[in-house]
Amino acid sequence: MPEKIEDIEIQLLLEALYQRYHYDFRNYAQASVKRRLKQAREQMGFSSFSAIQESLLHDPAMLGRLLGYLTVQVSEMFRDPSYFRAIREKVVPHLRTYPSVKVWIAGCSSGEELYSFVILFREEGLEQRTLFYATDINQDALAKAETGIYDLDRIQLFTENHRKSGGKSSLSDYYSAAYGKASFDKSLRKRVVFSDHSLVTDAVFAEMHLVSCRNVLIYFDPVLQDRALGLFKDSLARRGFLGLGAKESLRFSDHAGSFTDCVREEKIYQKLAE
């Protein structure tokens, strides 16, 4: 079957995005990219993907809007509570043996996963010796993560998740509520470095003891997944931990041989010592 015109247009649009702004979505899983670009086209009132491309090339303001569509910002605090329970029970005891700990939350979105980790580490008495790196390619999301303000109507779910994850305190200890918003305490950000970092185009930046990258790889094709996993492997210390999303795994990756299962059902791996 000859390639559809739409598919050619999408390739060209992604190429333009890369050449003009260095955001590389060319190897993301295409079905999802296409779906989101169709939403962008409809909602922004463009007649074709080529029209979006033209506007993107000439109007830098389009970049942020398009990235808003292309990057999926769906998150929760303590999402998949059993994952955080496993971190608490199986990973934290190892981390305790280190005098200082570095944790990288890659693809942190608007911060929900980050705050979950900081609260968990505070409960476990590890926060003061830990540095958290929170990275994402979406600057609006990072800015939101830095303010730590969420709609109050999401707090019930977060509280429930926190409890199910084995939380030892009350989530309400960490935020103040006003005007329909929950504002998380700034002390939670004292040990956090936020930064703009792409798993597709950027390099390793520090030696980590734990990398948590959840629900990001799912948007990549197998080649990109492998690149990102290689990055995690290289940035982890010997016997460092890697946590992935519930539906992500090392199974099909070239790097599978460098890791061993820590908590298999939760997709938590440990780097081999070699």
Added chain:
Amino acid sequence: MTGVSAEAVVIGASAGAVEALSVILPSLPADYRLPVFVVVHVPPDVKSILAELFQAKCKIEVREAEDKEPIKGGTAYFAPADYHLLVETDKSLSLSNDEAVLYSRPSVDVLFESAADVYGPGLVAVVLTGANQDGARGLRAVADAGGRAIAQEPEGAYASAMPKAAIAKCPHARVLSLQEIAVYLQDVEKV
């Protein structure tokens, strides 16, 4: 539309799904040629047991879809709870965490639209029982791409809203009973 050989089947169901699928999936023969992708609306926090349940009843292989898994014929793939299921051009599967569509994740529309894009006239799409509107838009996309569109007869459905909405949006859809759908799917692989 007729004459083009079928390449894949997609099925969407909500309330009453297990009973309806129990008529259809177990009737497919062990050497069934086509892959079958299934979205059933299930609550997000419950570990889905659908694949296990149907594996026990079916002659074809039944499994929960995994991200980036290559598609095999004669296999039914269920979307996992809390993830959308999509078909990629290279005939592999993707899962996604995108927002719920019409309050549903997995969404029938999301599966149908991506599969219509990949298989075009080679797709057979079935909307079964359900108490919402999911699947209508997707069925229309399948028909627009030249695929075969089928809706369960609303009168016989446990919940009629979903097939009704699908028929309204896609008036040329074949309207069949569960038994007829089972027979149709057995015959269509031979076209």
